[in-house]
Amino acid sequence: MIEAVGPIKRKFAPWDDPTLKPFIRFENVTKRFGDFTAVDNLTLDIYEREFFALLGPSGCGKTTLMRMLAGFEQPTEGRILLDGKDLSGIPPYKRPVNMMFQSYALFPHMTVEGNIAFGLKQEGMDTSNISTRVAEMLELVKLEKFAKRKPHQLSGGQRQRVALARSLAKRPKVLLLDEPLGALDKKLREETQFELMDIQMELGMTFLIVTHDQEEAMTVSDRIAVMNHGVIAQIGTASEIYEQPASRYVADFVGDINLIDGTVTAVDDGNVTLHCAGVDATIVAEAGPGEVTVGAEAGFAIRPEKVQISLEAPPVGTPNVLSGEVWDIGYLGDISVYRVRLAGGSIVKATVANLTRIVERPITWEDKVYLTWPADAGVILLK
């Protein structure tokens, strides 16, 4: 069910293998801060060598979950297992996990070398082994020339690399990354994402990343858990989350989505007929998760890139057609976004890849356009 991503990463889906034991297990974990429930009875399995992302808006409990694994917070209820071992009561300095902090938390009074060697010194590793390992780490993050610098003499990107090297130096069983690329600019962030993936594959560690950036989560991770209000809204691979969102929340949080509300008028063999009074249309689409019954309030969800926009009316009898007027056009270089205003006043977005260099586009403002899509392009989501 997972697609081969590239020549190195062949089918990697330990979560589909019932014989494998999870490496990290959150078991009915609840964390309360006073009245506020940050994590609510959450159960989650992460497998060895997996690159796992916790994705959600701020305050959804993702950072708390990670901090509990690192040992900085104790679960109010439930327990966390690492490689079958209960972690409760083990202080952070005895856990075989290392964390890369959002603020990097580099020790300002130590050099780059000193920072990377810090964890190894605590282990009691001897000096020659420490310097070998530090040199290895510096090479891994391409900072050989900066070994003797202090953190304040480095750029943001270089500091981020030092933080990564420091957290990797001890070869932890699990590396925790707390919004690791948040402070970098877009270009550097993208580059670093791919580097992170390479490093993870090279070292064969389990990575757990916390991020609010859905693109970042989708790029780097094998699986993503989308979180909301302390619970997991959906777990799946990037494509599962994107193409088969389990709820409106997931559909809306991950990527861009058009949602057209209506009432279910017929259910037939997994196909749902939705009457959308607001836009004066009838839509037939696959049912999403949850039991859909006739008369239920539901919404049709479709990604903008799956909507086809045309000036010509489709043949009579074509199902799933919406018509409207071009309200706005956004030119993003690689794609153009058309915001089409439907009869009822609601807006549907359609994106078109700009395959040619012609500047004049056939469709322009205030044109009457028709929106169509393949039968399986969208999904019906319950309210």
Place this chain on the structure above:
Amino acid sequence: MAERWTQDVKPFLAKWALVAVPYLWSLLFFLAPFLIIFKISLSQTAIAMPPYVPVIGGLGDFLAKLSDFTFDNYVFLTEDPLYYSAYLSSLRIALVSTILLLIVGYPIAYGMARAPKSLRNALVMAVILPFWTSFLIRVYAWIGILKPEGLITIALQSLGILGPDEQIHVYNTEIAVFIGIVYSYLPFMVLPLYAALEKLDATLLEAAADLGCPPTKSFWVITFPLSLPGVIAGCFLCFIPIVGEFVIPDLLGGSETLMIGKTLWAEFFNNRDWPVSSAVAVVLLIILVVPIVIFQNQQKKA
């Protein structure tokens, strides 16, 4: 011309006027008195009013009198072991007090910096609060606490630890001086330490723990080194004035405690030997200039 006045000359004058005020102040109230003291230290004692023979009467006999300049007073300081041991004793008391202040002040500052944010301002106020009462009155209050029939004796007697005839003999000893100094100078130690510790990023300690460093160790490898600017500032702010301290040893130390501030006072008021006491003051200043220069260099670096 008017344009030149508003654009170039006026800001220039304004800038220098601003800088000139503190410089004039220092010149008038520090450098001028110092030069007078220095002049007195080069003259000879006389039973007169003022009790010294002026070296320079007017500009006219300046050259004639130049030969009358005498370093006898400075030579005298080296000959009498009293001064030598008073300087040493002052430095020793200042050093021990500074170390005691650091030991007492660090945990206080650390506790303040780790306290909930809403409490911190109240705690800073509590540290500054003693300043609202006169320094002299506070030192006098310690006499009432420390004297043989004072509060400590009464408290220990009523608890039955001391018999009805036994007394605590701390007053008029060096211990009383240390108590008085540590008490009086504590805010000067705590506030710079607090400023340094409060800036410390708590995630650094989490990072240290994450990398396998237990909390007690991370105090010595992370917290303490990062608070060093505060430690240095606090130590100099206490050490320098303690060396010249006069009131506390005079009120609490009795005759047993030898400090240069007291010696200077006795020389000036009891012996009425202005030239020698001026020489004592000049030497004291020279001794203190060294740590002050070190302190200022440290501040520049921080």
